[in-house]
Structures are given as structure tokens and as C-alpha cells.
Amino acid sequence: MTFDIHLHTSITSDQTGDVQFHVINIIGQDVEKARVRMRNVAINKELTPLKTDADGMVTFKGIQEGEWSWQVIASGHATLEGVVTVIPNQTVLEKPMLSKSLVTINCSCSSFGELIQQKLNSMMSNLVSKHAFLLKPAMKF
Helix, strand or coil, X not given: CCCCCCCCXXXXXXXXXXXXXXXXXXXXXXXXXXXXXXXXXXXCEECCCEECCCCCEEEEEEEECEEEEEEEECCCECCEEEEEEECCCCEEEECCEECECCCCCCCCCCCHHHHXXXXXXXXXXXXXXXXXXXXXXXXXX
């Protein structure tokens, strides 16, 4: 008589390191109170999220070595994700740069063609000294 036993194994390490985040936005400002999440899929572990200080800094300490995915969420900014490799007995620096909406234009139009014309007119008459900006018009169909 034979039995099949299905096992799942994972090899872990007791080696740890630190990851320090310096979160800034596209115009070079430190992002305070950004929430940073970290997760290791290989060992199915998610750390308690931490928030950045006034200088946009936060450090996760004593993290098991290996590949960790991270996510940064901040009010008024686009969410950003990435992966970092934790190295034993070292502090790895991550510098996420978040996109930030600099200009918001709301308009209402009777047709899609009129909406395009309004966007073009607005951009041409309000060139913001060659600074990049994001347009997010409210569109209703």
C-alpha cells in the first residue's frame, strides 16, 4: 500500500538587512506621510506598512534577506511599485519618485471635438514655462 503526501517546502534564512526609502515627487519635493508597504511573496509575508517622515524617509529594519516587492502610496500622487533585494547586514536605499498632478483642468463640453479644442486652446494659452503637467479633464459620455 502506498500513500501520496503533497508537501510544500520553502527554504528561509535567518540573515537580515534593512531597507531605507527616500520618497520624493517629480518636482523634487520630499513626500511626507507616504505609506510604504513591503511583501515577500516567496515566504508569504507582508510587513506592517510604515509612513515617511517630514524628510520623506522611512526605514524597515531587520528584514529577512531576499526579494521584496514594495508599494508607495501618497495623497495627491500616483502609486508606485517596485522590487528590492535585501542584503544581509546592509542597508539598501530605495528612491521612489512619485508622479504628482500639477494642474487640474475641469471642463464640460457638448461634444468630444469641442473638448479636444478646449484642451488645445488651454495648453497653448497657458504654457507653464515649459514645465510638464498632467491633464485630467472630466469627460461624460
